[in-house]
Amino acid sequence: MxxxxxxxxxxxxxxxxxxxxxxxxxxxxxxxxxxxxxxxxxxxxxxxxxxxxxxxxxxxxxxxxxxxxxxxxxxxxxxxxxxxxxxxxxxxxxxxxxxxxxxAMPTFAEFWDSEYSPYAKQAKKSFRNDESKYRLHLKPRFGSRRLCDIGVRDIQLHHAAIRQSHTAATANRHLALLSAIFRKAMEWGRIDKNPAAGIKPFKEANQHQRFLSSDEVGRIFEAMEAEPNKVAVAALKLLLLTGTRREEALQARWEHIDLEAGQWWLPMTKSGRGRYVALSEGAKALLIALPSRGESPWVFPGRDGDKPLNNPRKAFCRILAAAGVDHLRIHDLRHSFASFAVNAGVTLYEVQELLGHSTAQMTQRYAHLADGGLRRASQAVADVVSAAVQKANGGAEGEGGLRSSRLVS
Missing domain, CATH: 3.30.160.390 (Integrase, DNA-binding domain)
Structure with a gap:
């Protein structure tokens, strides 16, 4: 005792x-x-x-x-x-x-594995991208440290380091992910404050939009013939033929595709709601030819067939190198789809529906591509005005209509 x-x-x-x-x-x-x-x-x-x-x-x-x-x-x-x-x-x-x-304070890695990751898999559409950032960058830097020991300075140093090796936009995505992780840790009572809160993101330069020319499309499709990763090739082709986002295509399941009706259902999009994608004859032919039909639930399966293709980026880079095409991202296939649509006479409203934009403002980035149609529309108005003035003047200007000087005088 x-x-x-x-x-x-x-x-x-x-x-x-x-x-x-x-x-x-x-x-x-x-x-x-x-x-x-x-x-x-x-x-x-x-x-x-x-x-x-x-x-x-x-x-x-x-x-x-x-x-x-x-x-x-x-x-x-x-x-x-x-x-x-x-x-x-x-x-x-x-x-x-x-x-x-x-x-009881977990390390960053323990919190990710046991708490944040299971939640984010169900709640975040961007989880696959987040998991890649965690695996390649966040875990090596923060994994062994307790959540409460990671401070503002640590987050700022990581933010700056990613900016040195990547773009400002990529660094800001890392900052946003870290803020989301620590915000949940606060919400679940693990820590008292978010060390990423209040850190200013880097200014992101507005990048010029990249659109493929018809010549580049021809060279890319020719290079695709020699690419050994045929699943990645098919996914990239579908992106260009439908204008869908990368993750929308990679997560495509056969149960959501109706080839007879020419429709592809996206149950969850970036806007947070589902939508239908109209399949052209070219897109339908591409899907019909895929060997995964009846063998995997995924349209573009990975190696084992139980999971979808993770990322076609490596195959994309090989194809671009073989085709001699520079400065192109996978997302630029979506921009190119919109570019071809506008130049073919499709209205911006229709482009908005094709791309699944939630607002017309998002589609306005392609407005300058429609200047040919705008010029024709403007000329049609000018012709009406010219005819009205000519009629009022008793046809004095002759069959050729008004001179330009009369319209601006």
Missing amino acids: TQTKKFPFTTRNIQALPAHQVDAASKSAEYSDATVVGLKMIVGKNGSKSFAFRYTLVGGTKRFARIGTFPAIGVAEARQVALEMRAVVDRGGDPLEGLDRLK
């Missing part, structure tokens, strides 16, 4: 306490302060002395909190700490709650 004695603690009588008996069954002797209830002095077999506080929670649970070593901590300070702990207990709290929380 632990030896227990009670007396008013003073520096002198604590110094006079003997070391606990070496042959005793207990590891230490325990003495109680007669002034502050719960304040204890623990004396070890080697003569070490330390203050502690014993208390009982509302539910009956008994707890033991170490305060500090004597004489580094004096009697007055130990009593003050014990009284503060007693006040927490009297209010229904637990003085060790913070320490317990700290002991």
